[in-house]
Each structure stands twice: as C-alpha cells, then as structure tokens.
Amino acid sequence: MRAKQRKRKKWLWGITGGFTLLLLFVGIYGYSLYHNVKQTANRIHEPIKRSTPEKRPEPISLEKREPISILLIGVDERKGDRGRSDSLIVVTVNPNKKSIEMVSIPRDTRTKIAGKGMENKINHAYAFGGVDMTLSSVEQFLDIPIDYYIKVNMESFKDIVDAVGGVTVNNPFAFTYEGVTFPKGEITLDGEKALKYSRMRYADPRGDFGRQDRQKQIIEAIIKKGASFGSLANYDEILAAIGKNLKTNMTFEQMKDIQANYKDARQQIEQLHINGKGTKMNGTDYFIVPEEERLAISNKLKEHLEIHTAS
Structure with missing residues (x-):
C-alpha cells in the first residue's frame, strides 16, 4: 500500500517545483501581489549550512546574469520519518543563451554518497543527511555546482494545477490509465488528470524515462503560464499552496533578481536524459x-x- 501511495505522489513535486520556477521567471504585478509573494517567499525560505556550493569557488552574481543551477527535490516525508528523495531534477538556467536545461537523476542511481564514504542509491542521501547531503551528492555525481534547491513535500499539489487553470501538454501517444483516455496530441489537463498522466509508466515503451519526461512536460507547461500570471484572480490560493509545501534556500531578493535577469531563459527548454541500465x-x-x-x-x-x- 505504501509503495502504491508513493507512486501516486511522485508526479506532484514537479507541479509545485515548476510553479516556483514560474514565480522566478514572471513579473510581479501590483502591490497586493508583491506583498503576498514576499510573505510566501519568506515563509518557504530555509537556508542550508554552506554559504557557497562546493563546486563553485566564488559566490554567484545574479546581477551579472551568470548561469545558475537549481535542484528540485521531491520528498515523501512523514511524521517522525525524514523520508527519501523520490525525485531529483537538475535545472540549469542560462539567461545569455536564453535557455533552460533539465535532467532527471533516476532515484536508484548508484553513486558515492557525500560524507558517507560509500556507494548507495542517490535518493538515500536525503535520508542520511537531508538537503545538504543531497546537494553534495548530486554535485559530486555530476561534477557541477548546485546553487539553489527547491524541496517539495509531495502532498496535496493537484490543487495548484487547478488554480492556474490547468496545463496544456503535447502527448506523444494515446493511452488509457485508471479510467481516463489521453489522446495523442495537444491536451489540457486539470489536477486530477495531470496526476494520472504523470503516474503512468508500464504502458509507456520507455518505462520510467517516459514518466520522467511527462513530469518535465508539466513543469514546462506551468512555467509557460507565467505570461498570464499577473491576470490570475486566485493567485492567493496558489501562494497558499506553495507556502505549505515548499522550502528553498532562495531569498525573496534573490527571487527578484532571478525574475529580473533570468526570465528570458524560459524561451527554450531542453530535456536531457541519463542513460544506463538496471541491475541487482x-x-x-x-x-x-x-x-x-x-x-x-x-x-x-x-x-x-x-x-x-578540462581538455
């Protein structure tokens, strides 16, 4: 039962993580919205121990539009149990190239766990040492700095999809899952359908890789909602949902700087894939x-x- 519940929740982290990215790349309209966004940003701010990434010798300059990286961490936390990171997506943002790259790290990836001196599944880093150990392990695995993180507790996020008026995605092939038929081509999903669209794996010829791509589709779709974010009448509901379910080391001032200097990066979003094979x-x-x-x-x-x- 618990495994089944985890599968149902895996898609959700991407929805809210994507909406946080949306907040970074869109304008802030009106004092009331500005004030509420600032309150939400302060509520979700959770700094980490280190001052700069281990792989970056000097602090990043947002004013100089230096490319940045963000790690989206989806966790299934329960009372008295820190849980594990069920989903990890690295997002790199380059405002000079006006592009974003996203790559999912499969949760069962075997790698060295930073600070533990042993190899294990990369998602176990969160259980061993929380966000800090997860960031260090991902940095070590990919040999890149991770500047910011967004941690999402995978509970009750489908309301965000409904609050933004649904998301539109391009479905590569028709399939039916849990009583809902998803035709091939452009489709608009409400929260419940987005859940099912992102859950399906076994009918996908690419298995979990196909599911990861559908999760990233929803992130991209939410980011594109940024163009009309200022006209949303129910932004307060969206911010309330974010305030309850997200944590990040970004401050409100950093979010403002990213919004001002990096929003053009959303023009081009590329999805990367990590290839490998399963073994026991x-x-x-x-x-x-x-x-x-x-x-x-x-x-x-x-x-x-x-x-x-290095050459």
Missing part, C-alpha cells in the same frame, strides 16, 4: 550509469553553465 546487487535494485555517460551529461551541463572543462 546483493538483492537490491540499482540503476548503473556508465562513466562515459556521466561525463557526457556533466560536460553538457558545464557548457550550459559556462564552466570550463
């Missing part, structure tokens, strides 16, 4: 990423972040 070791399932694949993804992200790579 000592009775545990792992996802093994070949070293050449890890390096290829790392170099692609470094190029987008304008970080020089």
Whole structure:
C-alpha cells in the first residue's frame, strides 16, 4: 500500500517545483501581489549550512546574469520519518543563451554518497543527511555546482494545477490509465488528470524515462503560464499552496533578481536524459550509469553553465 501511495505522489513535486520556477521567471504585478509573494517567499525560505556550493569557488552574481543551477527535490516525508528523495531534477538556467536545461537523476542511481564514504542509491542521501547531503551528492555525481534547491513535500499539489487553470501538454501517444483516455496530441489537463498522466509508466515503451519526461512536460507547461500570471484572480490560493509545501534556500531578493535577469531563459527548454541500465546487487535494485555517460551529461551541463572543462 505504501509503495502504491508513493507512486501516486511522485508526479506532484514537479507541479509545485515548476510553479516556483514560474514565480522566478514572471513579473510581479501590483502591490497586493508583491506583498503576498514576499510573505510566501519568506515563509518557504530555509537556508542550508554552506554559504557557497562546493563546486563553485566564488559566490554567484545574479546581477551579472551568470548561469545558475537549481535542484528540485521531491520528498515523501512523514511524521517522525525524514523520508527519501523520490525525485531529483537538475535545472540549469542560462539567461545569455536564453535557455533552460533539465535532467532527471533516476532515484536508484548508484553513486558515492557525500560524507558517507560509500556507494548507495542517490535518493538515500536525503535520508542520511537531508538537503545538504543531497546537494553534495548530486554535485559530486555530476561534477557541477548546485546553487539553489527547491524541496517539495509531495502532498496535496493537484490543487495548484487547478488554480492556474490547468496545463496544456503535447502527448506523444494515446493511452488509457485508471479510467481516463489521453489522446495523442495537444491536451489540457486539470489536477486530477495531470496526476494520472504523470503516474503512468508500464504502458509507456520507455518505462520510467517516459514518466520522467511527462513530469518535465508539466513543469514546462506551468512555467509557460507565467505570461498570464499577473491576470490570475486566485493567485492567493496558489501562494497558499506553495507556502505549505515548499522550502528553498532562495531569498525573496534573490527571487527578484532571478525574475529580473533570468526570465528570458524560459524561451527554450531542453530535456536531457541519463542513460544506463538496471541491475541487482546483493538483492537490491540499482540503476548503473556508465562513466562515459556521466561525463557526457556533466560536460553538457558545464557548457550550459559556462564552466570550463578540462581538455
């Protein structure tokens, strides 16, 4: 039962994480909205121990429009149990290239856990050491700095999709899931249908990779809602949902700087994929990423972040 509940919740982190990105890339209209956004930003602010990323020797300058990276962490936390990170997506934002790149890290990826001196599933880093250890492990795995994080508690997020008036996605193939038929082509989803659209895996020929792409589709769709965000009459409901379910190390001032200097990056969004294969070791399932694949993804992200790579 618990495994089934986790599957139902996995899609939700992307919805709210995407909406937080939307807040970063759209304008803030009117004093009332500005005031409420500021209150929400202060409510969700949760700093981390380190002052700068381990892979970045000097602090990032948002005013100089230096490319940044954001880690979206979807967690299933319960009372008395920190839980694990069920979803990890790295988002790199380059305002100079006017582009965003997103890559999902499969939760079963076997890698070294920072600070533990051992290899394990990357999603276990959160159980061992929370956000700080997760950031360090992802930085170590991809060899890039992670400047900011957005942590989403995967509970009750479908209301956000409904609050923004639904999302529109381009479905690559027709399928039916839990009594709902999703035709091929452009479709508009409310919160309940978005849940089912993002949950489906076994009918997808690409399995979990296909599901990850549908999660990222919804993030992109919510970001594109930014163009009309100022005219939404129920923004207070959206902000209330965000305030209850998100945490981030971004301050309100940083959000404003990103909104002012990075919003053009939403013009082009590219989805990257990490290839590998599943295997069982000592009775545990792992996802093994070949070293050449890890390096290829790392170099692609470094190029987008304008970080020089060794020749």
